[in-house]
Structure formats: structure tokens, C-alpha cells
Amino acid sequence: MLKGLGILMRKWFKRWLPAFLLGLVGAAVVLIGVFYFELISRRIYEDSTGHLEEIYGQVNRSFGAFIDRNWGILNGWGDSFSLTSDEANAEVAELIREEQDYWGFSDFYFLSADGGCVTLDGTESSLVLEGAWDSLMTEREPVMTGEKLPAGQDVIVFAVPVQRGFYKGFAFDAIAVSYTNADMARSLNVEAFSGKARCFVIHGDGTVLLSTQTGGNVFGNYLVYLKAASDLSEARLSRLQEDWERGASGILQCRIGGDVNCVLYQPVGYRDYILLSAVPQSVISAGFLAVQKTTMNVLLVIFLLVGIAAAALLIWRGRAQSRRSRMELQYRELMFDVLSNSVDDIFIMLNGENHSVDYISPNIERLLGIPVSEAKADIRVMEKCAVNYDVVIPRGELAAIPIGGNRYWECEYMHQTTGERRWYRMTVYHTSIQNVVKYVIVLSDRTQEQQMNQKLQEALTAARSANEAKSNFLSNMSHDIRTPMNAIVGFSVLLEKDADQADKVREYTRKIMASSHHLLSLINDVLDMSKIESGKTSLNVDRFSLPELLEELSIILMPQAKAKKQSFEIHVQGTPPEQLIGDKLRLNQILINLLSNAVKYTPEGGAIEFTVCELSQAQSQSQAVQQYVKLRFTVKDNGIGMSEEFQKHVFAPFSREISSVTNKIQGTGLGMAITKNLVDLMGGIIQLESEPGRGSTFTVELSFALPEQEDERSWLTRQVTRVLVADDEEEICRDIEELMRDTGVEISSVTTGDAAVEAAVSAHARGEDFHVILLDWKMPGVDGVEAARRIRSQVGTDVPILVLTSYDWSDIETEARQAGINAFMPKPFFVSTFWQTIEPLFTDITVRDEEHASAEAVHGVMEGRLFLVAEDNELNAEILTEMLDIEGAKCELAVNGQEAVEMFERSEPGYYDMILMDVQMPVMNGYEATRRIRSGSHPEAKTIPIAAMTANTFAEDVRDAMASGMDGHLAKPIDMDAVRSLVGRLLNRTKDTSEREG
Amino acid sequence: MKRRRISTLLTLLVSAVCLTACGGGEQSGQEKVTLSVMGRKSDMEKSYMTTLFRHYETTTGNQLNIITIEDAEFETEAAKRFEAGNVPDVFMHFHNADLSRFHVEDNFCYLNDESWVGDLADSARAYCEDRDGNLLGLPFWESSVSGCYYNKTLLDSLGLKPAATQAEFDMLCRALAEIGYTPVCWPADGCTWMFQFGLDPIFADDPDLLGKLNRNEITYSEIPEVTDMVQWVKNAADNGWFGDDYLKTGWSDISSALGSGEAVMTFIWDTWFYTDFDPESRYTVDDFAVMPVFMNTADGGTYEGGNLNMMMVNKNGAHTEEALEFLRFCAAPENYNVAFDGISTVSCFKGQTTNIQSKMVTDARASIDEKERVSTAATRIVGYSADDVAAAFDSLLRGKTDAAGCVKLMDQYRIEEAEAQGADGF
Numbered sequence A: 001m002l003k004g005l006g007i008l009m010r011k012w013f014k015r016w017l018p019a020f021l022l023g024l025v026g027a028a029v030v031l032i033g034v035f036y037f038e039l040i041s042r043r044i045y046e047d048s049t050g051h052l053e054e055i056y057g058q059v060n061r062s063f064g065a066f067i068d069r070n071w072g073i074l075n076g077w078g079d080s081f082s083l084t085s086d087e088a089n090a091e092v093a094e095l096i097r098e099e100q101d102y103w104g105f106s107d108f109y110f111l112s113a114d115g116g117c118v119t120l121d122g123t124e125s126s127l128v129l130e131g132a133w134d135s136l137m138t139e140r141e142p143v144m145t146g147e148k149l150p151a152g153q154d155v156i157v158f159a160v161p162v163q164r165g166f167y168k169g170f171a172f173d174a175i176a177v178s179y180t181n182a183d184m185a186r187s188l189n190v191e192a193f194s195g196k197a198r199c200f201v202i203h204g205d206g207t208v209l210l211s212t213q214t215g216g217n218v219f220g221n222y223l224v225y226l227k228a229a230s231d232l233s234e235a236r237l238s239r240l241q242e243d244w245e246r247g248a249s250g251i252l253q254c255r256i257g258g259d260v261n262c263v264l265y266q267p268v269g270y271r272d273y274i275l276l277s278a279v280p281q282s283v284i285s286a287g288f289l290a291v292q293k294t295t296m297n298v299l300l301v302i303f304l305l306v307g308i309a310a311a312a313l314l315i316w317r318g319r320a321q322s323r324r325s326r327m328e329l330q331y332r333e334l335m336f337d338v339l340s341n342s343v344d345d346i347f348i349m350l351n352g353e354n355h356s357v358d359y360i361s362p363n364i365e366r367l368l369g370i371p372v373s374e375a376k377a378d379i380r381v382m383e384k385c386a387v388n389y390d391v392v393i394p395r396g397e398l399a400a401i402p403i404g405g406n407r408y409w410e411c412e413y414m415h416q417t418t419g420e421r422r423w424y425r426m427t428v429y430h431t432s433i434q435n436v437v438k439y440v441i442v443l444s445d446r447t448q449e450q451q452m453n454q455k456l457q458e459a460l461t462a463a464r465s466a467n468e469a470k471s472n473f474l475s476n477m478s479h480d481i482r483t484p485m486n487a488i489v490g491f492s493v494l495l496e497k498d499a500d501q502a503d504k505v506r507e508y509t510r511k512i513m514a515s516s517h518h519l520l521s522l523i524n525d526v527l528d529m530s531k532i533e534s535g536k537t538s539l540n541v542d543r544f545s546l547p548e549l550l551e552e553l554s555i556i557l558m559p560q561a562k563a564k565k566q567s568f569e570i571h572v573q574g575t576p577p578e579q580l581i582g583d584k585l586r587l588n589q590i591l592i593n594l595l596s597n598a599v600k601y602t603p604e605g606g607a608i609e610f611t612v613c614e615l616s617q618a619q620s621q622s623q624a625v626q627q628y629v630k631l632r633f634t635v636k637d638n639g640i641g642m643s644e645e646f647q648k649h650v651f652a653p654f655s656r657e658i659s660s661v662t663n664k665i666q667g668t669g670l671g672m673a674i675t676k677n678l679v680d681l682m683g684g685i686i687q688l689e690s691e692p693g694r695g696s697t698f699t700v701e702l703s704f705a706l707p708e709q710e711d712e713r714s715w716l717t718r719q720v721t722r723v724l725v726a727d728d729e730e731e732i733c734r735d736i737e738e739l740m741r742d743t744g745v746e747i748s749s750v751t752t753g754d755a756a757v758e759a760a761v762s763a764h765a766r767g768e769d770f771h772v773i774l775l776d777w778k779m780p781g782v783d784g785v786e787a788a789r790r791i792r793s794q795v796g797t798d799v800p801i802l803v804l805t806s807y808d809w810s811d812i813e814t815e816a817r818q819a820g821i822n823a824f825m826p827k828p829f830f831v832s833t834f835w836q837t838i839e840p841l842f843t844d845i846t847v848r849d850e851e852h853a854s855a856e857a858v859h860g861v862m863e864g865r866l867f868l869v870a871e872d873n874e875l876n877a878e879i880l881t882e883m884l885d886i887e888g889a890k891c892e893l894a895v896n897g898q899e900a901v902e903m904f905e906r907s908e909p910g911y912y913d914m915i916l917m918d919v920q921m922p923v924m925n926g927y928e929a930t931r932r933i934r935s936g937s938h939p940e941a942k943t944i945p946i947a948a949m950t951a952n953t954f955a956e957d958v959r960d961a962m963a964s965g966m967d968g969h970l971a972k973p974i975d976m977d978a979v980r981s982l983v984g985r986l987l988n989r990t991k992d993t994s995e996r997e998g
Numbered sequence B: 001m002k003r004r005r006i007s008t009l010l011t012l013l014v015s016a017v018c019l020t021a022c023g024g025g026e027q028s029g030q031e032k033v034t035l036s037v038m039g040r041k042s043d044m045e046k047s048y049m050t051t052l053f054r055h056y057e058t059t060t061g062n063q064l065n066i067i068t069i070e071d072a073e074f075e076t077e078a079a080k081r082f083e084a085g086n087v088p089d090v091f092m093h094f095h096n097a098d099l100s101r102f103h104v105e106d107n108f109c110y111l112n113d114e115s116w117v118g119d120l121a122d123s124a125r126a127y128c129e130d131r132d133g134n135l136l137g138l139p140f141w142e143s144s145v146s147g148c149y150y151n152k153t154l155l156d157s158l159g160l161k162p163a164a165t166q167a168e169f170d171m172l173c174r175a176l177a178e179i180g181y182t183p184v185c186w187p188a189d190g191c192t193w194m195f196q197f198g199l200d201p202i203f204a205d206d207p208d209l210l211g212k213l214n215r216n217e218i219t220y221s222e223i224p225e226v227t228d229m230v231q232w233v234k235n236a237a238d239n240g241w242f243g244d245d246y247l248k249t250g251w252s253d254i255s256s257a258l259g260s261g262e263a264v265m266t267f268i269w270d271t272w273f274y275t276d277f278d279p280e281s282r283y284t285v286d287d288f289a290v291m292p293v294f295m296n297t298a299d300g301g302t303y304e305g306g307n308l309n310m311m312m313v314n315k316n317g318a319h320t321e322e323a324l325e326f327l328r329f330c331a332a333p334e335n336y337n338v339a340f341d342g343i344s345t346v347s348c349f350k351g352q353t354t355n356i357q358s359k360m361v362t363d364a365r366a367s368i369d370e371k372e373r374v375s376t377a378a379t380r381i382v383g384y385s386a387d388d389v390a391a392a393f394d395s396l397l398r399g400k401t402d403a404a405g406c407v408k409l410m411d412q413y414r415i416e417e418a419e420a421q422g423a424d425g426f
Helices: A002-080 A086-103 A133-137 A181-188 A222-229 A234-245 A286-342 A363-368 A372-377 A379-385 A447-497 A502-533 A546-563 A584-600 A644-648 A671-681 A730-739 A753-766 A784-795 A813-819 A831-838 A845-858 A874-886 A897-906 A926-934 A955-964 A976-997 B002-021 B025-029 B047-060 B071-083 B097-102 B115-119 B122-128 B152-157 B166-178 B194-204 B207-214 B224-238 B251-260 B320-330 B333-339 B359-363 B365-371 B386-397 B403-421
Strands: A107-111 A117-119 A143-148 A154-167 A170-180 A198-202 A208-211 A250-256 A259-267 A274-280 A346-351 A357-360 A406-414 A421-433 A436-445 A542-545 A567-573 A579-582 A607-619 A627-637 A685-691 A695-706 A722-726 A746-750 A772-776 A801-805 A823-826 A866-870 A890-894 A914-917 A946-950 A968-971 B034-040 B063-069 B090-094 B146-151 B182-185 B263-269 B288-291 B309-313
Touching (some): A002 A086, A002 A143, A002 A154, A002 A170, A002 A198, A002 A250, A086 A107, A133 A170, A143 A208, A154 A181, A170 A181, A181 A208, A198 A222, A222 A234, A222 A250, A222 B152, A234 A250, A234 A259, A286 A346, A286 A363, A357 A372, A379 A406, A421 A447, A502 A671, A546 A567, A546 A584, A546 A607, A546 A831, A584 A627, A584 A671, A671 A685, A722 A753, A746 A753, A753 A772, A753 A784, A784 A801, A784 A813, A823 A831, A866 A874, A874 A976, A890 A897, A897 A926, A926 A955, A946 A955, A946 A976, A955 A968, A968 A976, B034 B071, B034 B320, B047 B063, B047 B333, B063 B071, B071 B097, B090 B097, B090 B320, B166 B182, B194 B224, B194 B386, B224 B386, B309 B320, B320 B333
Parallel strands (some): A567 A607, A722 A746, A801 A823, A866 A890, A866 A914, A914 A946, A946 A968, B034 B063, B034 B090
Antiparallel strands (some): A154 A170, A198 A208, A198 A274, A259 A274, A346 A357, A579 A695, A607 A627, A627 A695, A685 A695, B090 B309, B146 B263, B146 B288
């Protein structure tokens, strides 16, 4: 307690000591000043009264001299007067008159002892000489007295006794002169203190005899005046009167009106006359005060100058200090700015009272996208980029932090412009400098650490997931590989056992082949996925026909759907372009995967719809001639659907939904992953909507470039100008009309079979038969086949009739042809398909026969051929040898590329019909061997057909094979149908070339 | 005093009886006439006037047709009547510049040769003369002496004396002011007479200067004494000699200021103390005395004689001689002493004995006789208007102009008025 009090006292003392000392010095200065002024004032008073006494002592002496002089003059004149001669006296009087101006008196008088009085001009006058008459006439003494003339004028009279004389008959005993007050003042010429002093000659009772002031006198009794006008007490006034009555001298100070006056009195030395002066103290001391004032002014100026100099010095030093401080601050800020710009930590200083921003590091703009000015204006702007925080800086909690302490929060921010997430640890330090509270906030960047943690977490999750997936994969693969392998091994054992039973051999062989095909597809998928994931997959972009693609899909999928009694419909919405530029193979793979899955996961009797929709066409910015089209492929089924959980990772590799249904369905779990990757590779998107038990809908959107229009079809040359279309769906009719608009062909549409028959018959009757009639197969009422039959019965066989169907028409083909239908055309309707379908109908039948013969020839193309086979694997070589043998062909084996090259070089021209080249072989691979052959000197080096026969089955492998000079590609395991087809094609080409060259 | 009044009345009655008994005396053989006498209503109803009229009719047997005009309309109405040719036998009017509208030279007799002229008090005669010294009328009015009336009792109690010179007056003012008194009560609000006191000595002492001014040959601005007077008023006001509220002090404030002792002096006339001064004041009329007015235009100061009503005789009328006889009747001591018996006034006639003169005046008689000047500024300066001069001083005292500017304004107003009157030279 005492210690705390002591600290408090010391603090208080330290804080207030300068003010206390300053006050002490100020008080001392004031006291010294007061003392000094008191001393000076007293000294001035003493000096000034002394000065006053000196001045009026001189005045008094002058006045006495004035009296004596007047009496002296009068005595002189008195002596001049003759006792008897009136005339002589007249001359004297004339002399006096002449000197009147010089002496300054007003009048001259002759006085007689009996009271008579005449002036110089002989005029009778009157002088009373109150109180002095006896002295003059009886005691024969000179006198001076005041006199009030009959006109009321106050004058001073000087008179001296003379010997009796006569003047103008008047007997006089004394002579006198009178002075008005003004005359006296002029004669005395007492003008002390610049006329601001009053000076009187008074009687002892205070009656004013005269005033030395020029201009006159208005004071009658100065004692009375002092009584009325001064602050003198009665006692002092009484003492003053006593002084005057006894002819004492003295000096006193009193206030008259507003001014302090010094009243000085001295006896004149004649009768009770007293010389009295009253002078304002300010006037007396004016000189001293002026000196004092000057001294004070000088001192003041010195103090001021010293003060100004000190102030200037202080200001200069303060400014210099301030400038240095400012510069240091600026340097510090600059350094801090540079420093903060080079780091990702943000520094803020807040005012403790109002939370205004004192400082904020400029890197906030770089790190959070907040302009410094905005943050400085209001720190709350940071709340805009807060993630999951309502208040970024918890200002309400700042005050709770003890001074000198700190607290931290973990924060996440999002960059205002880039959206980049950043993580910070916000540490708030509560400080107090000179009782000013500040909060220093340091936002330490934890982004890298956070991101690393996230990546580690993701990597861990990914690793776990991958591990899990691979475990699943291995498990699946183990199961999926072992299952067909088990069949293959098992049936191989049975085959060996029952080798002598032909039926069982065929059965076991068929099952072994089925299992082998499944195993092969499994291996293909795995390899395909591996290739995609390794990033080595590239697109083989080329022109392709959309109708052809759809037809192929229909051909592939229709049988599968049919096998499960599912409906399979292909729809085309809008008028998508028929020719596209893209990777047909990969598109095919995507769509087959989706459609196969739809068939696979849709129960028997289900429905599968495949829709192609044109979303938009766009002109390329770079090539005016090239356009793009965006197509949406939708595969919809009403199958088993997928759970919501599974939908989340349906595109993940090795993912298969486990259920009682799916367990019975074979699959690698890679199909959808491959599909997704291929869509991504093609720059498209794939979406899924599914509901368990209700089916799934996959939507794929892809963009394709459009080739230049090369419509070489000439409908008019084929004389096809009128076509009748019958379809119960009006939309299809409109689509066909739209698609055929630019061909110049007139389309007549009807929606029933009866209407079609009527239209055809009617046209025939007019002699304007339709050039082609296109009938939907399945129409309510009269279907397409029946309608064709009726048309044929009335119109004849000249008009080609086609059936448009989305169904497999193989079952009705025979009936349809008997009804008179010339051809079938798959839905959806494409102009190119239509042309391709009807074009043969207008071509010579011989051409078709040749083509048919050529197709048949392929079947015997292998017979008698000799192949040079390069195969390092003995087993594969043996299998191939046996298979060729079955086909009636022979082969010679080379164990590597080098040997194959040498054997070919050694052979006679025409010895080998074709070379089947493995790719991966020791010594020399197939590509190199092919290049050597092609560059060799053998006459058939350039023409001998060379086909790759390899397990490298990717598109890139095919491309590499062609690039090395090969003519074809056969994938292992060898499919003899593919071999036959390729051999037929290549050998026929060679034959044509030979014929042309021959 | 009372005894003398009774004896006078007895004398009048005896005389009246005798005259009646004599059947008209000297005029018994003459035909009785009726004289028309025109004047301001309030003037004509003064007691000494009605006494005189009655006394005349009784004594002479003639009749007087007293034509009175309301005060407010007097000047214009009388002028109209003159214009219409209705000039009375006797016309009563103050002698001032406005008399010009009545065409004095054309309408009235000069009275220089009348027998009673020698009986006129000097100041009264001077008052009734025109610029050429012609006596225009018989002064018959109560008169007063304008001067600086001061509280003698108060001054004595302060040990001070009245001033005899301008310098002493200034000293006196300074001495009074410094001990807290208002030296001069200066009723600047609505009172207009003070300024003419200062101007009187300038023009009364120098008739040539007055002549030049009235012929528009010189202006106030060219007369240094006028500017001196104006500057003195300004200095006095600035020095506090008029007190603090002199601009708000008016006619009704003079009595209380003097009666209370707050103010010591004022420029006024003696009869004011009998008509407007509150007799219940702390100081009474007996406490006051008079000294000359000092306004820096006469070193010894000045008194202004009374502003008198005078009776003029129509020289073109049918009864000119009878009218002159009427004036002679009025100027006879036995008659004017009857009329002015007991009236407080300065004497117009030397033989005036029954009137009452104030002690203030009688005490200062020597000084008054020496320094009294006829009212010159107000009566002799063409275009002079007390209101106009007061307006010019108001601008000065309110700080709107300086002394030179004030004098210019005085000139401007004077010349405008003279031009309005159609005075010669303007």
C-alpha cells in the first residue's frame, strides 16, 4: 500500500515538477517585479516631490522678487514726483504710461490718505486695499493686496507710500499699480509642467489671490475646492488649514477628481500669502515615469528579445528535432514499408480511443487487395475480405487485453480482386506510450504453412484414396482377371480331357474364347486408363461423318439392346451438321461406354434413348471459313440408377457401385473414368443425373470444328425433285423438310400410311410420280410395310420406296422387300444417309454386282499367300503359323527385325505377298525394320504391304506404325477376321497399283 | 413690490376716471376710429397686451379690431392676407428674417422720428432696427437676458468663481469636469437657440460682415470665427463639458439637470427660471446667477438681448396717423407701466418701472450692459434657421462630419433658405 502510494507520489511529482518549478519562477518574477515597482515608485515620488519643491521654491523666490521689484519701481516713481509741481508730475505720469506695457500692469493709481483715488488720466476711481490700507497710509509700508474692481474684475494691487504730492489737482499720499491675474501670470511667467500644474498665491484661509496660470483664474478658495473635490479627510484639511494659517510649508498627496495630485505650499514671506501649487502626480513623475517606462520598455524588449531568441532557439531546435524525428520516422516508415512489401506479414497500428488507423503496411493491397487509403480510412474495410468471420479485428475484445500483453487469433482472408485465400495469425499487442493507448496488430502470414498442410492433407488423403483404390483395383483385378482366367484354365483342362468329343470341344472352345475376349477388354481398359492417366493420350483429329457415327453406334448397340429386349432410340434435335472435324474414335469410345453402360445397367424391357442436339454454332475468330458447332449427346435410361453417394465418384477409376444387381454385371470400373478423361481431353463436359431405381441420364457436351462445305451431291442430275415423306411424328417430317431445304428437292409430308398411299396414287394419276417415297416403319394404322405394298400395287415398281426406322429391320427385311421396299434407312434422318441410301438405287446394277464380288473375294484372299512374319515370341509365332495354315496361307518366320529385313532383301520379287511385322522385338524393332525395308534396294521395297502385328494398340501406336512406312495395323491377340480384311484390302490395292503400273 | 403695484393701479383708476369725466380729453373733438391690430393668437392674448388694448380703448374711445391668427398658421396666413391686400393698421411680429415676406419697406412706416424713440432701452431699439438702422416698430413685449446662468451656490461651495474670459470659462469647465460635474447643460435634443448666442458677437460686432453674408458675398466657411465657434462646441462636447448624454438632453431635462446640481451652467434666459424651472428643486432660482455666454467668439463673453414682438404701422392704410398715435399711446410711460405692471421682464423702456426684473439680471447689470448684444444671428442673417443650424451641429456632434463640414452644412441650409425666400443676392 505504502509502496504504491510512494510510486504514485513519485509519478505525480515527476509529472507536475516542471509545472511547479515554472510556477515558482513565475511567482518569484512577479514578486520581484512588484517589489521593484514599489521601490521605483517610492523613489520616483521622493524624487518628484523634491523636484517639485525645488521648482516652486524658485517660483516663490521669483514671486518675492516680483513684489520687491514692483515696490522698488513704485518707490522710484514716487521719488520722482514733485511735491509741488503739478506739471512735473504730469511728465512723470507720462513716463509711467509709456512704461506700462513694459512692466505689464493694468492701471496706475494715485491714492490719498482720505481714501481718494484717481488714475493716470485723472479719472476718479476706487481702491479699497482691504486689510492693507492702514499699513500703507498709517504705517507707511508698501503693500500688496487683491482688489475687486467695480466692474467685477479681480486685480492685484501693489502700493507704496510716497510724500504728498499733487497730480491734476489731486493730493496723493501713495501710488499703486494693479495687475489683472493674466497680467500677473504673464509677468511671473511661471509655466511649470507644461501648463498642467496649478499655481496660486492664496491667503491663509485658502482665498485665492492670484493664479499664475495664463488666461485667468476661476478658483476662489482653494481650501474650499479641496474640501469639495479632493479625497482629503476633514482632519487633514484642518491640519492643512492650520499649516496655511501659521505660514508653514508642506506637501501632501491627494486625489482630485480622477488624478492623484501633489499639493505643495510655501509661505511667500509677505503677510499670510502662501504660494500653493497642485500638480498631478503623473505630470510630476512624467519624466521619471518616462525613464521608468523607457527602462521597463528596454527591459521588456530585452526580455522579449531574449524570450524570442529562446523561443526561436527552442522552435528551431524543436523543428530540427521534429524534422529529424520526422525524417527518422519517414525513413523508418520507408524501411518498414519496404520491409513489409518484401514479406507477407501485415502490420497495423490502431489508436486506442477510436480505433482509427495510425499506420498500416502498404503490402495490404498486394496481399488482400485492399487499397491502403481505404484501410486507413476505416479498418473495418478488412471485414469484406474475411472468410468465415463477421468481424475481422475483434475491436470489442481489444480493451480486454492487458497493457503490455497480447492475444492472437487465426484468420482467413480472401484477396479482394484475385479471390486468393490467405491465412494469417493475427496477434494484437496492447501498448501504452505516454498514456496514449495503441494496438499494434501483426498479421503473420500462415498461407504457405496452411497450403502445405492442406497439400499434405490432400496428398495423404489422395495417397489413402489411391491406396484404397489400388487395393480395390487389385482386388477387382484379381477377381476380374481370375474369373475369365479361371474359365480359360478350367475349360482348357476340360478341353484336354474331352478332346475327342467334338461337341464339347466346340462348347469349351467357345467359352474359352468368350472368357478370352472379356479378359482382353479388361486388359485394354486398364491399359487405356493407364495411358490416359500418364498424359500420353492425344487426339487424332480428322473429318468424320456424324450420320456414320450414329449408324455405327446403332449397329453396335442395337443388338445388345435387342438381346435384353430393350428399346433403343436415337434422336436428333435440330439440324446438326453431318460432317465434323474431331477424333471420331475417341467420341465413339465415349458414346459406346455410356450406351453400353446404359444397356448393361438397364433391366430387360427397359428403354434407352440416345439424343444428339445441336446447341450452337459459332464462327471462328481466326478463320472466317472455319466454324464450330457444339453438340450435346444425351444417353438416358430407365435402369437401376445410382445412389447419390456413388454419383460423387462415378468418374473415379476403379469405382463400381456395390449392389446385388451390379455384382452380377461384369465391369472393370474404368469405363466411366476413361470416358470422363476423354471428355476432358476433348475440352467438353460430362454431367450426370441419376436416381436409384429410376435410371440415369448422362449428358456430354463437345465442340467440333466444321469442315468446308463440299456437297458434291446433285439431286437434280439424279432427277430427284419430289419426295414423299410419311411419318406419324410431325416433328420428324418438319426436320426432314428443314434438312432438305437447300437441296432443291420438294418434300411432301404426311403423317399416316393411308395418306402416303393416297398422295402417291394421286401423284401417279397426275403423271407426277414422286421420285422417292420415304415411309416410317411403325405408324399407327397402316404401317410402312403395308403402305409400301399398297403403293406398289397401284403405282408400280418405278418409284423407289425406302423405310425409315430406328429399329433393327433384319427381322422384317424379307417381308419388306417382298412388299416392294427397296431399302432401309436408319433414323435419325440425315441428308447424307438419305443420299447414300438412294444413290445406289439410281446406279447401274453391274456396279453393285462388282462390289458384291469384290466383297466375296475378301473371304479367299488368304489362300495361297506367303507371309514374311517377324515375331520374336515363339508361342505367338506358332499360333499365327497355325492360323495362317488354317486359312490356306504359309509363312516364313524371322525372330527379329534385322532378320526380317535380311530375309526380304534376299527374296526374289513377288516371293512374299505381305510382311506381318511385330513391333517390339530384340535386335531391331518393327518400325526400324520397316524403315530399312522401305529404304532398301529390293524392287518391292516400296510396294510390299507391311502390317504391324502388335500388342501396342493405342492410336499413337497405329500412327507410329504408319509413320514408319507400314500399311496397316493388327492388334494382338490376332483376330483372323481383321487379318483377312486387312490382307484383302492391302493386296487388292497392291494389285490395282500393279495393274496401273503394268 | 405689492404696495407699488396697488398704488399704480390706483393711479390708473384715478386717471381713467378723470379722462372719462373730461369726455375724452384731447381726443374728444376727434372722430372715433377703429384700428385693426393683427397678431399671433397667443401673443395677442398675453395679459399685458389685453390690458394695453383695453386701456387704449377706454382712454381714447377708439376701437381696436384685434385680428388673431392661430400660432401654427400665423406666418403663412398672415402672408396670404398681405398678398391679398388685407394689411392691418397695426401688425405685430417678431423682428426676424422671416419679416421679409411682409414687404416691410412697402407696407410699414419707419419710426425713427417718433418722440418715444429716446425712451427705448438701447438693446430694445437695436432689436427693432433694420439693417440700415431704420426703426421698424415699437417693441412692446416681455423680454429677457440670455446668458450663461450658473449655480452660484454650488460654484461657491466648490471654491470656484464665474469666468470673466473665454480662457477662464474653459478653465472652469475643466475644473468642474475633473471633479465629476457636468459643466454645461447642453440640451442638444430639440433645442436650437444656443448656437445663435455664439454667432451674435461675430455679426453684431461687425455689421459689414453681416451685410456681406446677407448679400451672399461671403459664407460662414470664409469667416474663421464661425469655424472657431463650431470647433469649440465640438471640443467642449468631446471633453465631456456637456456631460455624457447631451445628445439625449432636451428642453424638459434642463430643469432637473440644473435643479439637482448635476449640471452647473446652461445657456438660457432669465425668464426661463420663472416659467420652466422647477421651484421644488434642490437648488432654487436664488442659487443662480448669470455670466456671459462663452462660445469662443467673444473673449469677454456675450449676452443676447430679448427677442421682442414689435408693433408696425401700415403706411398705406386709411388710419396711418391714428395707428401712429396708438403707438405713441403705448410708448407713454404711464401706459406701458400699466400694462407691464408685475410682469417679469427686462425693461424695453427706460422709464419702465412696474415690471419685475430678476435678481440674476440686476446683479449682473453692469456686465450685461457691457456685453449684451442684440439678437443678431437669428434676426438679421438672411436664411438663418435655428433648426437648420441645429441639424448641422447634430451631424457634427454625432461624428458624421467635422467642424469644417458642419460649417458647410450651415452654409448650405442657410443659402437654400435664402433662395427659397427669394432674398437678394441668392
